[in-house]
Amino acid sequence: MTRRRNRDDEVLTVAMKVFYEKGYLAASLQDVAAAVGIKKGSLYYYMTSKEEMLFRIFQQAHDESTAIMDEVDALGLPVQDKLREYVRRLIVWYLANRERANLYFTEWHHLTGDYAETVRGHRRLFESYVRKMILTAHEQGLTKADMDVKVMSFFVLSAVTSVPTWYRPGGSWSPDVVASQTANLACTAVFGEIPATR
Incomplete structure (x- = not known):
């Protein structure tokens, strides 16, 4: 559970940077996944949506x-x-x-x-x-x-x-x-x- 929470925090931190740099509407889940270093589908393990x-x-x-x-x-x-x-x-x-x-x-x-x-x-x-x-x-x-x-x-x-x-x-x-x-x-x-x- 602790490892999951830590990974959640990492995903959110990266998403925040991507949204900030690209703008929320322009940013995609693929952008976030690439920045985290995982496949897009793996994001759904942590979040249900952008x-x-x-x-x-x-x-x-x-x-x-x-x-x-x-x-x-x-x-x-x-x-x-x-x-x-x-x-x-x-x-x-x-x-x-x-x-x-x-x-x-x-x-x-x-x-x-x-x-x-x-x-x-x-x-x-x-x-x-x-x-x-x-x-x-x-x-x-x-x-x-x-x-x-x-x-x-x-x-x-x-x-x-x-x-x-x-x-x-x-x-x-x-x-x-x-x-x-x-x-x-x-x-x-x-x-x-x-x-x-x-």
Whole structure:
């Protein structure tokens, strides 16, 4: 069973790279099988379809991103510091997993049926987590009185999720710098100033 799970992980990792490089629609099971080094028919021992591969790649991303939420919740930070720390950690993860993050934000709409509904639920959870923090800050009087929580939530989410699409490794900005700067900018948008670092 352990060997099977390890092989599953290998197939998913290779599929992720193939989907990222070719695009999900253009990539084929034969492309994945060739990259893994097995026959196409052998893929069905691990996955039932190309769509299942994509879904399981997204499921892994969801599991890891919810773990970040749990870790940040456990810190018990004030909402200003909580938002900043969550954005910072999330972007660090995005930039360490650029292929997976890019696929998640650009290819998820190719899923159908239960796969699509499950991923929509994941996305709603992600969006509501950020929105609840901004709503809490608004209710505590930490934002401008006329701020629209929904608009601000989408603004912050758009800024955060765009990072893995434009960031290029090996440049003058390290992932940690990009994560910290983006977190500061998100907090400036919400609170009007950069919260003090604890």
